[in-house]
Structures are given as C-alpha cells and as structure tokens.
Amino acid sequence: MDDRVAVIKGLILGHPAENGGNESLLRRVCSTAAKELSASGVGISVMTESGIRAATAASDPASELLEELQFMFGEGPCVDAFASRRPVLISDLGDLMTSEDDRWPFYAPAAHASGLRAVFAFPLQIGAARLGVLDVFRDHVGPLTNAELADAVAVADVTVTALLDRQEERPDSGIDDIDDDAAEYRAELFQAQGMVMVQLGVTLAEAMARIRAYAYAEDRRLSDVTRDIVARRLRFDRDER
Template sequence: MDELILRVARLVAEEPARAGDRGGVAGTLRRLCSAARRDLSAAGVGVSVMAENGMRGVAAVSEPSCEPLEELQFTLGEGPCLDAFASRRPVLVPDLFDGAMRRWPGYAPALHDGGMRAVFAFPLQIGAARLGALDVFRVEPGSLTEGELRDALTFADVAVTTLLDGQERAGPEAVADGLDEVMGHRAELFQAQGMVAVQLGISLVDALARLRAYAYVEDRALGEVARDVVARRLSFDSGMS
C-alpha cells in the first residue's frame, strides 16, 4: 500500500472518538475530518455524500461549527462541494475574493461571513463512480502547499475506501452503517419536493427552488424544512410566496 495512504490511515485510526460520534462509516469519516483538519492546518473539514440520482447529504464534519458551511451548499444549490462532484476535479479557491463571489453569489458571501477566506474541495471518486466530496475550509487566504495538496488528495482516497468498504459490508440494497440518517434526510427532501410541487402546481425543479429559498430566508437547514413539510407542519399552499 502507498506510504501516504498508510500514513493517513494511521492518522485516522489514532484520532480519538468523541461523545456523540455516530457509529460505523459516519464515525470513521468524522475522525477522518478531524485528522485532516489538523494535518492541513484547516479551520474545518467536511465530507458530503452524493449520488447520481440526486441523493446528497453531509456525512461528517471535523466540528459542529463546520456543518452549516457544508449544509448551506445543498440549501443554495451552489458551492465547491457540488462543483467538485460535477466536474470530477478538485476545486481550489485560495482566496474567496478571487472570483468566488461571482461563481457562488449566495454561498461565497455566507462563507466569508462565517470567517472563512479559502476553500478547497476534492471529489470522492473511483473510476466512473462518484461518491461525494471532501471540503477543506481555512480562515486565512493562501494556496495549499504541494505537500498539503498531496495529503488532501490522500484523505479523499481514504474517504472513498471507507465509503466503499462500508457499502460492501451493508449489501447492495442497504445503506452503509452510520449513513442511514443522512440518506433518510435526503429521502424526506424528495418527498417534500413532490408535496410542494402538488401544493403549488409547479415543476419539481421549481418546488426545490421554493424549498431552498424558504430555508435560506428562515436561516434553517434544508433538511429541517423538508421534515416539516412531510410532517405537514409547513405548507406552501397557504398564501406563501
């Protein structure tokens, strides 16, 4: 096995568990994020899982304050995580003011307001299969060094192996251990999207846009809004615009 892979795998294995850690794959990915945050001198690291069918969600973050930065990308439908997944290439933004404000007009200002000045996203992929992305956030502008870039790519490779191994153990019809909550939230979003489309007589694409807009205006996670729609605590056919 490659020495870099062995080194990163050792860092993840040595990362202590925390109270509240989920088990299985999610717990391993949380430790991977924390190890990467230290190794890459980052303010935060997150891993999001995504699939070709649109299922997506935040799988793990190095610390709770990082989760809103990850989740907001799905709320707004823009950001480095989504771009890395779509392009199959790393998205490297050493300075948010160098084009990112135009590239992500909703996300980049929010990221800046959260104290971040640089972000780097790495696709989680093997062959033609795409699994998600790993995001690295920094509070100071500046590029990753050659060694840091190499390490970040290796953390992404280890995340891929973790996801694949977890899925293999779970079986083809099941969700990898620890990720059932993440995928459950995405299923709720699809259901809520359909309900809003029926309520307003609009397309599914427009329904998702309405859900995202509501979540952004109300400063809530998209998954929370979807849960309220599915539970019929929130309806979009009662005079909402």
C-alpha cells in the first residue's frame, strides 16, 4: 500500500517545477485518478466547513456537468460524503432509482440521463478538518475492486496532503484564499436569494429552489446565475411562477 501511495503521489505531483497552483493540482488529480481507477471521469469539489463549494475541477466536460448538478440540486454523492465524512459508494445508480432509497430524487435521474451508471465519493479530510470531496464517475455499473478502492483512498490522501502543504508554503495563496472566495460567493448567493424572494414574494427556501431550477433548465452554472441576479441582468417575475 505504501508503495502504491508513492506511485500515485509521483503521478499527481510530478516535478516541482510543474506543480503550478491549486487549480492545476486539482486538474492533475482528476486526470490521474480517472486513468488509475478505470473511471469515465473524476471531479473534485473543495468546500468550506459550511458546505459551500469554493473550487472545483474535473477530468472532462461530462464530469464537470455531473459535479455541477450536485450543487445545482443541493444533493448527490459529494454532498452526502462531505456531510457524513464517509465514502459514498453507489455501484448501480439505476438500482438506487428503482429502490425505496430516494435520497437523490433530482440528482439521480438527471445524472443517469447524462450517462452516469456508478459513482464513488471520497471525503478529502484529515482529522476533524474537511477540505472537500473526490468523485469517481463510471459509465458502467459495478463496484470498485479492492485495489481500486485502495487507490481511490490514496488519491484522496495525497490530495489533502498536497493542499495543506501548499497552504503552509504559501499562506497568501492557499486554502485561505479558497475560504475568502467561498465567503464572497456565500454573500452573493444570500443576496441573490433575498432579491428573488422580494421579486416573487416567496420564502428564502423557495427562492433558492427557483434559482436552482432556472440554472438547471437553462443549463448554466449556479454561480453564474447568482452573479447575473445580483448584477440585475436577470430578474424573476411573479407572472412566470
């Protein structure tokens, strides 16, 4: 296991001169994990303790969509893995949809329609600190093998260590910056909710639901829709309810 961790660490980190910033690191994690785990794609969401997504990366556009859908609907393997601090392993998304388990009533059918058949989410954490989640996507059903499961855990561990090392080496451009970005986004999101609440005469919860529904229907990022609402480029009218 230690040898395998060393191999994965080498694949992800490469040569020091090629490391780049956190965004480059996360993209390299995704592409490496997709190859090593025989996945159709991999996504990573870096999050604050309150569950607000601060940064994201994916191995390909399809995986980026699957990652985005979770925050658009507010549910999915990433959300559950972060909240529970435990891996979420779904070897057959179709079975989940046809069973009495209705944990993802919106995400599951949308992801399945996009080609997702199995998903495995691994928290990025060390001790009590949570940094985010690594999502492994597959376009075919079936569980991870024991070796693949061990490799996925190793990828998550290497990612956490690398992010924390960068924060220690460059305190002005590491996790603190991610937290600052998340705080700004959270304030923007709350402002957008308040604006839509007034525009439609609904509760804050319903305003958030309307914003998410609009983002999904228009195939746009939730953050982009939020920004347009705050900038008054987008307005929700009562006669459109």
